[in-house]
Amino acid sequence: MEAKDASKVLTSCGIKPTLQRIxxxxxxxxxRVHPTIEDVYNGLIANFPTLSRxxxxxxxxxxxxxxxAQMITIDEHRVCYDGDIRPHPHFICRKCGHVxxxxxxSMPLLPTKxxxxxxxxxxxxxxxxxxxxxxxxxxxED
Amino acid sequence: MEAKDASKVLTSCGIKPTLQRIxxxxxxxxxRVHPTIEDVYNGLIANFPTLSRxxxxxxxxxxxxxxxAQMITIDEHRVCYDGDIRPHPHFICRKCGHVxxxxxxSMPLLPTKxxxxxxxxxxxxxxxxxxxxxxxxxxxED
DNA sequence: ATGGGTGCAAAGGATTTGCAACATT
DNA sequence: AATGTTGCAAATCCTTTGCACCCAT
Numbered sequence: 001m002e003a004k005d006a007s008k009v010l011t012s013c014g015i016k017p018t019l020q021r022i023x024x025x026x027x028x029x030x031x032r033v034h035p036t037i038e039d040v041y042n043g044l045i046a047n048f049p050t051l052s053r054x055x056x057x058x059x060x061x062x063x064x065x066x067x068x069a070q071m072i073t074i075d076e077h078r079v080c081y082d083g084d085i086r087p088h089p090h091f092i093c094r095k096c097g098h099v100x101x102x103x104x105x106s107m108p109l110l111p112t113k114x115x116x117x118x119x120x121x122x123x124x125x126x127x128x129x130x131x132x133x134x135x136x137x138x139x140x141e142d
Numbered sequence: 143m144e145a146k147d148a149s150k151v152l153t154s155c156g157i158k159p160t161l162q163r164i165x166x167x168x169x170x171x172x173x174r175v176h177p178t179i180e181d182v183y184n185g186l187i188a189n190f191p192t193l194s195r196x197x198x199x200x201x202x203x204x205x206x207x208x209x210x211a212q213m214i215t216i217d218e219h220r221v222c223y224d225g226d227i228r229p230h231p232h233f234i235c236r237k238c239g240h241v242x243x244x245x246x247x248s249m250p251l252l253p254t255k256x257x258x259x260x261x262x263x264x265x266x267x268x269x270x271x272x273x274x275x276x277x278x279x280x281x282x283e284d
Numbered sequence: 285a286t287g288g289g290t291g292c293a294a295a296g297g298a299t300t301t302g303c304a305a306c307a308t309t
Numbered sequence: 310a311a312t313g314t315t316g317c318a319a320a321t322c323c324t325t326t327g328c329a330c331c332c333a334t
Contacts, residue, residue, distance in 0.1 A: 008159030018307095018314070037298080052316040057299065066256050073218045073269075077324085079297065103260065105253050108268070115247060118275030120275050126250070127215075127267045160289065162302085178325080192290040199324065220323065 005029070012067040023048055024059050026084035034072055034090070035097040036080045074099060074127040084113070093132035100132060111122060147171070155210040165190055166201050167210070171224035174213055176232070176241040178222045216241060216269040229266060235274035242274060 006026035016132075026052050028081045035043070041056045047106040060081050063069035077142040080099060082090070089102040107126050149166035152159040156187035168183050179183070183198045203225050216234045222241060224232070232243040235239040249268050272278075 016313085020315070024188075030197060033269065050316075054300085054317075055315055058315090061260075071218065073215050074267075076215050076221055079218050091263070100261070102253075102258065104212065104259065106250075108250050110246050111244075111270075116244065118278070119242070119244065119270070119272060120278045121233070121270045121272040123271040125216075125269045125271075127269070128253075128261070128263045129265040130261060130263040136260070137261045158288085162290070192291075195290075197290055198324085200290085 002026075010070060013063075013066045015062070015066055015068060016064070020048075020055050020057055023051070024056060025063070025083070028060075028063075028069055031102075032082075032084065034080040034082055036078050038078075040081075046058060070125075072099060074129075076127075089126040089128055091128040091130070091142070092100055093135050094129060095131055096134035098132060102128065144168075151210060155205075155208045157204070157208055157210060162190070162193060163201055165193070166198060166204070167225070170202075170211060170223055171207075174224075174226065174243070176224055178220050180220075180263050182223075208248040212267075212268070216243060216267075216271075231268040231270055233270040233272070233274070235277050236271060237273055237277035240274060244270065 003022050003026055004071060006022045006029055007017040010021055023044055024040060024041070027043055027092060028035060029105050031039070031043065037053065038058065039139055040060070041051065044051050044056075048082050060134070061070060061071070064071035067085060070085055072078075072080045072082055072090055074090050075097065082101075084101070087107045089105045091102050092098070092102045095099070103128075107124060107129075110124055112119050113120070145164050145168055148164045149277040151171070152163055152167055157163060161260060166182060169185050170177060173181070173185065179202065180194065181196050182202070183193065183195050186193050186198075189200055195261070203212060203213070205263055206213040206223070209227060214224055214232055216221045216222075216232050217239065219220055224243075226243070229249045231247045231249060233242045233244050234240070247268075247270075252263050252266055255262070
């Protein structure tokens with residue numbers, strides 16, 4: 001993944017591609033494990049010593065508002081982000097806390113306007129909770 | 143809604159019905175607007191002067207662990223709770239922040255074990271975001 | 285007297301805000 | 310110059326923790 005690609009994504013979402021924004025976008029496109037703010041910050045600070053957490057917060061929030069990333073609130077303790085903007089379900093493991101994509105499971109379509117009694121829906125998130133494959137096989141020995 | 147009913151719900155979920163637990167359960171059963179911790183605390187403190195926020199936190203978390211209530215993380219800023227444990231989608235209004243039930247929209251069934259590639263799913267939440275009827279009609283004048 | 289339940293105060297942690305510095309047009 | 314962007318420090322707010330007290334068995 002090159003900076004050029006991240007830059008293109010930003011531009012196509014109507015976001016002016018600054019150095020910081022490109023770096024952050026590039027990071028979430030390359031690390032598809034639903035990084036938190038802290039993850040992104042820690043991942044970039046070595047090569048980007050002046051980066052501030054505030055910028056990561058503001059930038060990722062802005063990305064999600066421009067539909068350039070998905071904000072995931074499946075974890076009650078912290079928000080994380082997904083650079084893949086295709087609608088797909090997420091899964092959080094109650095044991096290890098990791099968030100996974102469940103690409104094989106389909107999302108319901110957005111309800112049509114007359115199904116919703118006047119609610120205007122522009123985004124859907126489907127969250128599953130339980131045990132991931134790793135944690136469910138080791139549960140017995142705990 | 144009588145305390146007796148709330149107490150029954152607790153017992154049937156394997157929770158020992160203490161005074162505080164009954165009061166909290168009764169509150170979320172009577173106030174079906176997805177109250178936050180603060181809402182529950184404020185709603186009960188007048189008639190229950192010794193109640194502590196800690197107890198509300200602990201109790202509601204415990205309710206959700208015993209499937210006596212649903213923990214809703216649709217709002218990135220705070221958790222709220224739903225006393226109705228039937229699976230149903232929730233909607234949050236981007237403008238007013240209120241959380242609504244969308245009972246008319248169906249939830250997808252829990253995926254079967256062979257659909258999930260080893261993920262053991264025990265809970266699903268379907269969240270929608272957008273504008274509620276009130277906020278969408280008044281948006282123009284803002 | 286033992287164990288669970290409650291409540292207070294303090295700690296912890298995530299996120300936001302205010303503002304100054306900086307870059308870009 | 311004007312505008313948008315970034316970054317630091319401080320503030321804020323939600324939630325959890327540690328511990329003492331209390332109540333019921």
